[in-house]
Amino acid sequence: MKATYILGSLALLATLAGLYWVFNPTDPETIPTAEMGSSTTSGRRGVDSPPKQTAEPLVGQPSDTPDDLQPNSKPATSTLGDTATSAAAKSEDESLHGPPPEPPKPMLAGWESPQALLVFTGEQHGYVEPCGCSLKQLGGVSRRADFFRQIQEKGWPTLACDVGGLVNHPTRKQGKLKLQMSLHALKDMAYAAVAPGPEELRNGIELITYEERPPFVACNLVLGGDRDLGVIVPQVISDVGGLKVAVTAVLGLSLAPELTSQIDAGEVEVLDPVESLQEQVAVIEESEPDLRILLLHAPPDEARKIASKFVDFDLIVATHGPEEPNPQPSRQGKTLWVWPGQKGKYVGVVGVFRDEDKLSLRYEPVALDEDRFRDTAHMRDHMRHYQELLELQNLVANEPAIEHPRNAAEKEPNDFVGAKTCGECHKKAYEHWKTTGHARGTISIKQGRAGQEGDYISRIHDAECVACHVTGWDSKEFVRYRSGWVDENSTAHLAGQQCENCHGPGSRHSEVERLLAKGDSSVSQSDADHWRDFAHLSIDTSFDLCVRCHDGDNDPHFHKSTFPKYWDKIKHPWLD
DSSP, X not given: OHHHHHHHHHXXXXXXXXXXOOOOTTOGGGOOOOOTTOOOOOSSTTOOOOOOOOOOOOTTOOTTSOGGGSTTOOXXXXXXXXXXXXXXXXXXXXXXXXXXXXXXXXXXXXXOOOSEEEEEEOOOTTOOSSSSSSTTOOOOHHHHHHHHHHHHHHTOOEEEEEOSOOOSSTTSHHHHHHHHHHHHHHHHTTOOEEOOOHHHHTTGGGGGGOOSSOOEEOSSEEETTOTTSSSEESEEEEEETTEEXXXXXXXXXXXXXXXXTTSOTTSEXXXXXXXXXXXXXXXXXXXXXXXXXXXXXXXXXXXXHHHTTOOOOSEEEESSOOSSOXXXXXXXXXXEEEOOOSTTOEEEEEEEEEETTEEEEEEEEEEOOTTTOOOOHHHHHHHHHHHHHHHHHTHHHHSOOBOOGGGTTOSSOOXXXXXXXXXXXOHHHXXXXXXXXXXXXXXXXXXXXXTOTTTOOOOTTOHHHHTTTBSSEETTTTEEBTTOOOOTTTTGGGBSSOTHHHHOOOHHHHHHHHHHHTTOTTSOHHHHHHHHHHHOOOHHHHHHHHTTTSOTTTOTTOSTTTHHHHHHHHOOXXXX
16 A cells, blocks of 8 residues: 555646656557647757656667768867857747757667667658648658668668658648658668558549559449459558568548549449458458558547447557657557648657567657768759659749639739839838848848758749749648749749738839829729738738748748747838
8 A cells, every 4th residue: 555655646746747657568558648649749849858868879870980070060160250150040049949958868868779660650741841840840751761770770671661641641642742752762671561541542543643552442442333443452561570560451431422422433432441441350360470560540529439349459550649759658458549740740650578488569759860970962863853743844933823812802904013013102111121031031041041052952843932932922732822923934023921911912003103193093092001001011910921931841940929029130110
């Protein structure tokens, strides 16, 4: 009784101190069960939170490696002037963003010679590069490839699976090109299986054309009305470190309407997942596997119901979990559940260890940060080829444009004219704008940031980058507004993040003001007042406009409490 009381008190103190215990994942009694689909995160962005273990050198980076060969390292020497400049920049950065995070700990510290490593990803949602475009962001397939390189140098046998959801806007031309690149990248990283989700399946029968890829795996999907077509297989069985590992997958039946509303009937059929799994489990058991893995692409409630019928899976890898995965393992019965996170920021790693005749599993999510993982040449080649295809198809110019929503109630055409035209009257505001980062927005996606020159892959033909770096685009849907920026030649006057992205298209406002100044009777003071009101913005609504680009992905430090510091850099109270 006394021992129980002491242990309970220690657990309470640990909770109050904000710590977490490291549990042995082979003992169901000591593993906390996370609520499926919870929004728990692993804490500070950019910092991995592995269990406290003895530190060791980074995999593939021995302790005697010179500093200039460390990933993303910087030389330690600098001139006095550089030091002063860096100190000022650091002071300004900390004022805006807070102190820098602590360096991440070595991944998988203390994992001594696992018999096999199981690696899981999913719900990338188009984030093939680090989540967002600001510094210190996580993720990217290039860093993921370096993760596998480091594991390979360890000599640990590995099996990798993706639970689907690779791209955003999957039916657009750019989405199809990105899916092609993503699948090819997974193949190069030797993935054993991809469980197609709604994003992949919205391509319907076109999935046949994606040849450079790992196997699509699902036991309750029928493509093109033919179960023997071979594009989607019901299972894969792999030998990993002397272990026979069986992998199957299902798509939740509740997601079927999302597909049938966007593709022709019969292109993809979603069968009952429970009935399909019952049939497939019997087939799997005939092969006498050492480990059974289910990739489960379904909303939390449906996933729970499906899983309750099948208690013999050793691992279930599920979707619809938190963006940043909980570092603590979760079990239901004998089954270890893994939610690998979203947007490609993490990989979920399960180590398989043998203790005499018994296998045990150990779990850790690994954040793909810039401190431990570098870019890889072959993944950069994929990105370069992808950008070349975007340029070749000229999707920025060729995709249909839409009308600006603020023009919907206007009877006369109202186009984008560019900041220089605005500056004919608003001289002080224009001169100030030219000194801001907004004016250099287009240059930054063409040449990269300081330090990236020479090796940077231009994004000038990538609509998903262009949308926040030019004038006249919907920054959330990545769609050009009518008369918005097209290219550097025909619409050079709309380069950069300009006035009209916030104040709306300005052709009618500027034209009415010119005519009114000349005394032209075709316009009146009420016309001028209308278009002045059209362009007027309040500081109270400015945050909602700014956050369309400065969102949680692209600028995690931007929120209402820091907005005044951002606003000080661009505010322009002058009318002349």
